[in-house]
Amino acid sequence: MIVLGIESSCDDTGAAVVTEQKEILGEALQSQEEHKQYGGVVPEIAARAHLEHVDDIVSACLQRAHISLQDVDAVAASAGPGLIGGVVVGVMTAKAIALALNKPFVAVNHLEGHALCARIAHDIEFPYLLLLVSGGHCQILVVKNVGEYQRLGTTIDDAAGEAFDKVAKMLGLGYPGGPMIEKLAALGDNSRFSLPHPLSGSNDCNLSFSGLKTAVRKIISSYSPDGEIDSTLLPQQDIADICACFQTTATQCLTQKLERAIRYFKQNYPQGQHVVVSGGVAANTYLRGKLKELADKYDLEFAAPPIRFCTDNGVMVAWAGLERYRLGLTNELDFKPRPRWPLDETAPKAAGAGGVKA
Numbered sequence: 001m002i003v004l005g006i007e008s009s010c011d012d013t014g015a016a017v018v019t020e021q022k023e024i025l026g027e028a029l030q031s032q033e034e035h036k037q038y039g040g041v042v043p044e045i046a047a048r049a050h051l052e053h054v055d056d057i058v059s060a061c062l063q064r065a066h067i068s069l070q071d072v073d074a075v076a077a078s079a080g081p082g083l084i085g086g087v088v089v090g091v092m093t094a095k096a097i098a099l100a101l102n103k104p105f106v107a108v109n110h111l112e113g114h115a116l117c118a119r120i121a122h123d124i125e126f127p128y129l130l131l132l133v134s135g136g137h138c139q140i141l142v143v144k145n146v147g148e149y150q151r152l153g154t155t156i157d158d159a160a161g162e163a164f165d166k167v168a169k170m171l172g173l174g175y176p177g178g179p180m181i182e183k184l185a186a187l188g189d190n191s192r193f194s195l196p197h198p199l200s201g202s203n204d205c206n207l208s209f210s211g212l213k214t215a216v217r218k219i220i221s222s223y224s225p226d227g228e229i230d231s232t233l234l235p236q237q238d239i240a241d242i243c244a245c246f247q248t249t250a251t252q253c254l255t256q257k258l259e260r261a262i263r264y265f266k267q268n269y270p271q272g273q274h275v276v277v278s279g280g281v282a283a284n285t286y287l288r289g290k291l292k293e294l295a296d297k298y299d300l301e302f303a304a305p306p307i308r309f310c311t312d313n314g315v316m317v318a319w320a321g322l323e324r325y326r327l328g329l330t331n332e333l334d335f336k337p338r339p340r341w342p343l344d345e346t347a348p349k350a351a352g353a354g355g356v357k358a
């Protein structure tokens, strides 16, 4: 069984072909550089760039796999949530291939791509506990099966990756912010500034990063006589110290709520063995280390996709597409891309969803 997957929901145009035996036959990825100067993704620029590159990316991926489109059993695309202009490009490309070759089309929820991605690299059985941390989303979920999710907690404001990006922007570090913050944090003192842990006292698994970001803003503005945000006023070491403090505090916020979720998971899903982290922020080695310590404490296995598959890519879409296809979960060609598409929408409403008391 071979599935082609196309990713175009944000600023990465990706394609991959994977097999049921978990082989990645070929992949291609183009991360858009165009947004760097704006400090964030510009949807219109992203959509145009996807349109420009998607055919070449699909061709390159097939070439690397040494197969032709005829060899593919199904065609999948990220059909949301995401920036609709880009999503439409990937979905239309996948539908056109499916129609021309009379192959099934699979509409993949981008978040399900992140959620299932670790299973291509590791033997992870359902159910497992998932921390999904990306630029647009920040959730703690139980992955009960393909298409079956129980959301235990979510951010009430910014996503974790969004907070990394906003802090990086204030520090003049460019976009995306996560990798630069991680790099500089390694050179900084993570005890230099005391930062708040929003929602740490709340009796649920929800998260918040807005207050943390505001606290960083206050520190940066204190360097300017008129309270402006001007990163050029900060010595390099101070920038590194802020990065270290922010990364440590954001990680503590995540691990604290994940610990609560772990207790709930162990009680309600005693057969579950894995804690998984995925999404762009899961590329952060410091976070991965702390999550591993937490999983060890509760006698659970920690797993994460290889770092290059944490940020958006074609492999995660192809793999999620394959997982759906082999269960017969294909879609009609009139499927409408969905800018908003909660992962737990189709799951039965479970007790505690949206705010587990643990």
Ligand code: KG4
Residues within 6 Å of the ligand: 010, 133, 134, 135, 136, 137, 160, 161, 162, 164, 165, 176, 177, 178, 179, 182, 279, 280, 281, 282, 283, 284, 285, 310, 311, 312
């Ligand atoms: O999953 P992703 O590629 O796109 C979305 O679906 O949103 O995630 C991108 C996010 C960005 O916010 C980026 O700053 C963050 O992941 N990110 C990181 C790291 N690498 C990427 N955050 C922290 N540490 C990293 N090493």
Ligand code: ZN
Residues within 6 Å of the ligand: 110, 114, 134, 135, 279, 280, 311, 312
């Ligand atoms: Zn993503």
